[in-house]
Amino acid sequence: MSAPTSSPFVVGLVPNPFQGGPPTSDAASSSESTATYPLRPVTNDPPKAKKTLAQLAEQQILEQLKEAVKGYQSIASYSCGGSIPISASTGNSPFATTASGESPLTAPPIALRWDVSGYGTARTVHFPFTETQNQTLRNTTLFNELLQACAPATFGRKDKDILDESYRKAGKLDRSQFSVDFHPHDYGIIDAISQILLPETRTGFLENREEHRGVVAELYKFNIYSGPAGKFKSRVDTPRGETQFGSLVVCLPYPHEGGQLRVTHKGHSKHFNWSNSNAAAIQWAAFYSDCEHEVLPVTSGHRITLTYNLYMTQQIGSVLQRFPTVDPALFPLYDGAKKMVAQPSFMAKGGTLAFFCSHSYAHHRLSSSTSTLLPFALKGIDMTLFTIFRSLGLSVSVRPVLDQNDYQLKQIDRHHEEEGLVFRIGYSFSQTAIEDDGGHDVSWRDTEKMFQKVFPHTRTQNLTWLNSVAWxxxxxxxxxxxxxVNMTYGNEAGMAWHYSHAVILIEVPKRGERPIF
Incomplete structure (x- = not known):
């Protein structure tokens, strides 16, 4: 009798808990639910302990988890969503109840207004409907008018709008035809998207300044998917610009069944089920533009949604854009600074104004993007000062200055026989440097060379400081x-730590060479 070609020992595969989608029946998956392990050649090696079924299952689940969290836009973070309960007692501002973060977030009823064609008037309906009989009847009448106001929804294909109700059956209002007193930023939705989806977005926009990116949500469409046939088959959207990275769908509270939103990425699907018979909450979901998504058939009622396009924007540093929304001339300090620079007797021979930044910045990080953070990350009075003097036509920069209370630097200055403080201004911001040279038993000239090599800088005393700082x-x-950080060598080896502070330098030309106001 021939030897068997496979082991009779059969282990059932563990279902992948990280693979989305509805569960399959046992009958449908029985042919794929087992795996066989072939016999291995006999060796003289000591036998390894066989893993138990529980250990094999645990190992398989761990491998599935590793695969789920691997790489950019992994299947662990391609979408996110949530819900916001609606309470009639909630005021017009959500911030009053969420400032402390210790109370649940609620929203007031949502008011939707739309234009009535040909009448020059508008209609308003609230979500959810009120429970009084007369108001419910009135809202039902208004809702029927809303249904009639909606045009059949199209979809894009090769730069064309296609109407095909076998592919998409829904009603829609364009952005110019309606308004709504709900904005996702008011309820932390945009903040959540910024923290979850935005960091995984790969783009050249603000490259090496990812922490300065923000998210803006552009209201795009109002849609109604009505039962029993409302749907939108699977598709991948074409971004409406280089900075669009995703979409946000907000479902308004209205009773319906079916209409689940299915989002698929790398073979993994997530279902957002917003159907219920007693809707009293706002539901939302956000996902990347390269995800497949579809609206499953609505079996009854009406699925009502607002769709937003998600774009990256410059959240930090926009004040320094070529065409900023902030006018430096409207800062309280502007007029005084302008008069000062225009005064002929002010710094007639020219010079440099210096200002220790009043806010803290991690300007020496272990990152290649350190040099790109400033001046874009300036805030408060730092940004105000920088912006005003730059708008006056002066050369303004942000540079690092080394701690003048440093022992090794004082020793160098003593050998130079210079009176007063000598400031070492770095040419640019760089990563924190680690150096094995230097020390107390090394000549001051070698120490100075070491500082210049690790922290390239210029030495100056000719600075007019606008403020002071604690060393x-x-x-x-x-x-x-x-x-x-560098090594020191004396009686025993040690470490020397050197710190720098971000400063704003304002170059004031001499009289006759300044901008004319």
Whole structure:
């Protein structure tokens, strides 16, 4: 009798808990629910302990989890969603109840207004409907008018709008035809998208300044999918610009059954089921533009949604854009600064104004993007000062200055026989440097060379400071960031830590060479 070609020992595969989609029946999956393990050649190696069924199942689940979280836009984070309960007692502002973060987030009833064609008037309906009989009857009449106002929804294909109700059956209002007193930013939805979806977006927009990106939601369409045949078959949207990265769908509270939103990415599907008979909450889902998504058939009622296009925007640093929304001339400090620069006797020979940034910035990070953070990340008075003097036509920069209370730097200055503080201004921001040279038993010239190599800088005393700062090690010291670390050698080896502070430098030309106002 011939030897068997496979082991009679059969282990059932563990269903992948990270694979989305509705469960399959046992009969349908029985042919794929087992795996066989072939016999291995006999060796002289000591036998390995066989894994138990529980251990094999655990190992398989762990491998599935590793695969789920691997790489950019993994199947663990291609979509997100949530719900916001509606309460009639909620005021017009959601911020009053959410400022502390200790109370549940609720929203007031949503008012939708739309134009009535040919009459020059508008209609208003509230979601959810009120429970009084007369108001319900009135809302039902208004809702029927809303249904009649909606045009058949189309879909895009090769730069054309296609109407095919076998593919998409829904009603729609264009953005110019309606208004709604709901905005997703008011309820933390945009903040959640910024934290979950935005970091995984790969684009050249603000490259190396990813932390300065923000999200803006553009209201795009109002749609009604009505039972028993409302649907939208699976498709992948074409982004409406280089900065669009996703879509947001908000479902308004109205009773319906079916109409689940299915979002699919890399073979994994997530279902958002918003159907219920007693809707009293706003439901939402957001997903990447490259995800397949479809609206499954609505079996009864009406599925009512608002669709938003999600775009990346410059959240931090927009004040320094070529065409900013902020006018520097409207800052309270602007007029005084302008008069000062225009005064002939002010710094007649020219010079440099210096200002220790009043806010703290991680300007020496272990990141290649360190040099791109400033001035875009400036805030408060720092950004105000930078913007005003730049708008006056002066050369303004943000640079790092080394701690002048540093022992090694003081020793160098003593050998230079210079009176007063000598400031070492770095040419640019860089990563925190680690150097194995330097020390107390090394000549001051070698130490100075080491500083120049690791922290390229210029030495100057000719700065007119607009403020002062507490040096590292003193009470109230803030804003200092670790610039470099080097070895010291004396009686025993040690480490020396050197800090820098971000400063704003304003170059004032001499009289006669300044901008004329």
């Amino acid at each position: 590292p090690g003193y009470n109230g010291a803030k804003g200092w960031d670790l610039a470099m």
